[in-house]
Amino acid sequence: MFFVISKILHFLVKPILWVFFGGLFGAWKKRNSRKFWLGFVIISYLFSNQFLVDFIFRSYEPDPIKYHEIPADVEGLILLGGFSSYFPDAERPIFRSSSDRIMQSILISRDRGLKPVIITGGSGNIYKPKEKEAIFMEAFLGQAKLDTGQFIYEPESRNTYQNAVNTKRIIQENNWEGKKWLLVTSAFHMPRSLACFNKENISVFPFxxxxxxxPPKPDFEYILFPSVDAFHKWETLFHEWIGYTAYKLTGKA
Incomplete structure (x- = not known):
């Protein structure tokens, strides 16, 4: 139920929908008020401004970590899914913008000799519960000969809370409680992820x-011109803020 509710809330926190339905409402009610349409234009512009949303993003995302800053006592790696989806027509996975998660994890685990690498991620799609990311990534990494036996695949998690709970189960089953883990996920997702793993008393170092x-760009177009991409970034932020708050209120983080 929590998973379904989270998907409904995710749909409702899309600023581009707010702007769209706000315009429909104004046209339907035949709002001729200058104040209404001025407010509509201002709100639309703020949600489409890249400079503004990136400023908020920089204040929320943790700072990047350099490779040499990874503590020497880190032994294993936990990689959160959400970086790929399955493309049935091609019978293979396709990688999303967050594929930096898997690329960095492969490089770091090999360079630092981190074992095991736990990939935790099931289906985040409410309509396709059987398309589990860890399962099709196991096939892909095996075919690409990138899995040399260091990967463990956890395919049942559908959200961040389950990532932490199911990872803890794997750690306990293998008597790895004494290990320190590198936690790899997108920067915008790290605050919520870190809270969940800390709640489960898993010793992690966030990467x-x-x-x-x-960094800010002294670019006239970037600062002033509207951008569709800004709407998506606001959606990501709202999704994370609401998710983090819901986890805190329900004791999951």
């Missing part, structure tokens, strides 16, 4: 990747 907002 945020896939930063959505780089």
């Amino acid at each position: 945020p990747v896939d930063h959505k907002a780089g």
